[in-house]
Amino acid sequence: QVQLVESGGGLVxxxxxxxxxxxxxGRTFGTGTMGWFxxxxxxxxxxxxxxxxxxxxxxxxxSVKNRxxxxxxxxxxxxxxxxxxxxxxxxxxxYCAAARRFLSRxxxxxxxxxxxxxxxxxx
Numbered sequence: 832q833v834q835l836v837e838s839g840g841g842l843v844x845x846x847x848x849x850x851x852x853x854x855x856x857g858r859t860f861g862t863g864t865m866g867w868f869x870x871x872x873x874x875x876x877x878x879x880x881x882x883x884x885x886x887x888x889x890x891x892x893x894s895v896k897n898r899x900x901x902x903x904x905x906x907x908x909x910x911x912x913x914x915x916x917x918x919x920x921x922x923x924x925x926y927c928a929a930a931r932r933f934l935s936r937x938x939x940x941x942x943x944x945x946x947x948x949x950x951x952x953x954x
Contacts, residue, residue: 832857832858832942832943833855833856833857833858833859833862833929833942833943834855834856834857834943835853835854835855835927835928835929835943835944835945836853836854836856836945836946837851837852837853837925837926837927837945837946837947837948838851838852838853838854838948839851839852839948840925840948840949840950841949841950841951842951842952842953843917843950843951843952843953844952844953845917845918845919845952845953845954846916846917847917847952848913848914848915848916848917849914849917849950850911850912850913850914851867851911851912851914851925851927851948851950852909852910852911852912853865853867853909853910853911853912853927853945854907854908854909855908855909855910855929856908859884859908859929861931862884862929862930862931863883863884863930863931863932863933863934863935864881864882864883864884864929864930864931864932864933864934864935864940864941865881865882865884865901865903865910865927865928865929865930866878866879866880866881866882866927866928866929866930866935866936866941867879867880867881867901867910867912867925867926867927867928868925868926868928868938868941869921869923869924869925869926869950870923870924870926870947871920871922871923871924874923876926876938877892878892878936878937878938879891879892879895879899879912879925880892880895880899880901880912881901881934881935881936882901882902882903882910882934883933883934884903886902886903886905888933888934889901890934890936892936894920895914895921898914898915898916898917899912899913899914899915900912900913900915901913910927912925914950917950917952918952919952919953919954920952921950921952922950922951922952923950924947924948924949924950925947925948925949925950926944926945926947927944927945928941928943928944928945929941929942929943930942
C-alpha cells in the first residue's frame with residue numbers, strides 16, 4: 832500500500848495560482864501513475880492530471896490543460912500540481928492518488944488515495 836499526504840490547498844482569488852504537493856511513501860515499487868482528482872460539492876470525482884512514475888509522460892483533463900502542470904520530484908517521491916489562472920469552477924477538494932496501471936485516468940484504477948486538500952477560488 833502506498834501512503835499519500837497532500838498539502839498546499841487554500842483560498843485564492845480568480846486568476847491566482849496555487850501549488851499542491853503530494854508525498855508518497857510505503858510500497859511505491861510497481862506504481863505506474865500518480866494522479867490528481869477533484870470533487871466539488873454535489874458532483875462526482877473527476878480526473879485532473881496524471882504523471883507516470885518515471886515522470887516521462889503526463890496527461891491532463893481538457894478543463895485544466897494549459898493552466899495546470901503536474902511534475903514529480905524523484906529525490907523525495909513527491910508529486911506537485913502547479914495551478915495557474917484559477918477559476919471559481921476549480922473549487923473542489925483535490926485528491927492525490929496512485930495506480931499500478933501506466934498513465935491511467937480512471938479513478939477505479941487508483942488503489943491508494945490521500946485525505947484530500949481543499950482549494951477554494953473566489954470570484
